[in-house]
Amino acid sequence: MKWRPVVWFLVTALALTASIVSAQPRRTITLWYPAGDIAAGPVSPFTDPNLFAPFEATNNVKIEMVGVDYDTMVQKIFAAAAGRNIADILFIDTSWLPGFLKEDLLQQMDSAKARKWLADVVPDVVDLSDYGSRTMWGYPQMGYDIYGLTWNKAQFKEVGLDPERPPATWDELRDYGKKLAKRDAQGNLVRVGLAIRHVGNPQGTVHKFTWALWGAGADIIDNPNLLHGGKPAFNNAGGLAALKLYLDMLNVDKTTSLSFPDPRAALLQGIASMQISETVSIRARQPKEAPNMPWGTGWGMAPPPVRKTGDRPGVLLGGWLFAVPKSAKNSELAWKSMDWLNSEINDYTIARRFDLTPRYKANWAKDPFRSDSYDQALLKIARYGRRLPINLGLNGVLDSLGFAIQKALHGEATPEQALAEAERLAQKAIDEAAK
């Protein structure tokens, strides 16, 4: 019969095609996230190798999550981008964004998706997402990375202070500091009232100074939403008052010291009663580093004190961003996976699972977030959250201001001299970046 070979041919061809299709290898896309202390504890969902499992199963893709050392991550991203061999998805610190935008490294998010996102999330997350005129460069992380005052409740009790009532003004802060600072028999300070950041990366010094700067009415750059141009806004009465507050605690009250380590470590080691920096770090590190100081009964958090009663606090709302670089080899899949990860349902499940705060308004209305004391305390602080400026010269500005703060604290310059020099260098950085 003549039709038999034709049928055999068709069957064989079908079987071959099916086997080729089914054997098609899964595509692999990569995601770089910061590893090390920065991602310690519950803040990193990337510790779960099955985070993307449902997405991988339905899209025949493998998402490889690669931990990159935080301290050198910027350099690695940059070198990889220059070598056209970069990850498809980057989880980046928002403070790196201006530098990356300056180098035209990132893809802008689709405007329709951006509009929808901005309509669905809470106002603080809108602030973190919107880079002017609803421009988005990626999805901000789940979990607030907000700065706040954290304090040791046992030490408050020890000196007769109400452990549930942190200082609300600068005067109170200094007064509390005097009560909390502790000295040994020789008069050496063995516990500071408020630990301050005065060494290390200058940008970190600024991050931990913003509460005082903003609280005094000064700013880093006059228009924080401007990419090009602008002026430094810290060399003024407010900036000077903020720096003098630190110097007064250091030299007049002697309730803080330059011989103490990073403020977070100092609080967790019990050698500082208060500190103002990333609340999420205390939450992540406390169970391991200070197990006898649990959230709620052991330590508390609140917006930082203001200059005078009635002023509005200002706290740094930092965070990380899921972004896709321009030279990503699998852009479409990268965005698709990010849309999936940052969907409303995953926002809820992942935030709940990893003890993070959600971003969608709808999820804040659900338990556990609406009733959890820690989440609600974060929400209260986030109300005063402010993002770093997006100016392309930001790196230079932060470096200048950070070194100025360090110089003034170490007595290398008067506050006036330090701020004037920083203003000049910051302006140079802004102008150069705008060229």
Added chain:
Amino acid sequence: MGRVAPSRMHRRHYIHAYLFIAPVIVLFGLFRVWPSLQTLYYSFFKVELLKGRLTFLGLQNFAGLVHDEIFRAATLHTLTYAAAIVPIAAALGMILAVLFNEEFPLKELFKAIYFAPMVTSTVAAAVVWWWLYNPQYGLFNVILKLMHLPGQPWLLSSRMALPSVIIFSIWKTLGYNLVIYLAGLQAIPHEYYEAATLDGAGSLQRFLRITLPLLAPTTTFVFIYNSIFAFQVFDQVYVLTGGGPARATNVVVLELYNQAFQRYQFGYASAEAMVLFLFILGVTMLQYVYSRRFEVAY
């Protein structure tokens, strides 16, 4: 069978020699010479690596360096660092070598202990020293307290940070200098010492009149070698202080690293690298020319 002409043999001999050293030459050219030439080239441009754009600036990057107070301060810190570490590490190395040239129990063990820092990773050692310098828990302040002396802020003070880095670097370099000096000492003929002793020279005189002058070539080598590494100091500063506090330990290589990888100014960073290169070249040439006066032959 005809004889191979001597010139042909000679040629073949050279070809073989070149073939043997070719892998090293190729690798050296690829990973040392080519990047250096590229750095020189970039130093005349504004370099935007990601955009693949080079804008010719002529000598503008170099002119910028002249007015750059941060670069000037970094240069000063580098010079201070080099001026401290080179003579101190050389002098201590020489003194220890003289001691180790004598026989005493466990000599080899002590030699190994002194040499150990040299073969330890700078980063790993710096991390350990960072803890030693910790004002609250560090060993150094514990020792000071035991001696009833006030604790010091070490790396946390803008005045003490650079000396603290220098102390670490001396510790790290000492072992190498010790070994080099020991080799130099062992090359000095013993007859000189015997003759001097017969002439009534004391140990100090023998050291000043024989050891010191005859070690001059070794000292030159140690100075040049240590200077080159001192001008290129980076790892320990990066780990111990990050250039702070208040830029008190910012050195040239750290500054150019920041310009390149924090501010993405690769052209400017290249100009800084070229200035450093010329500086090291100049100092090395100067030391080399000057040292020829002290050359000795036994």
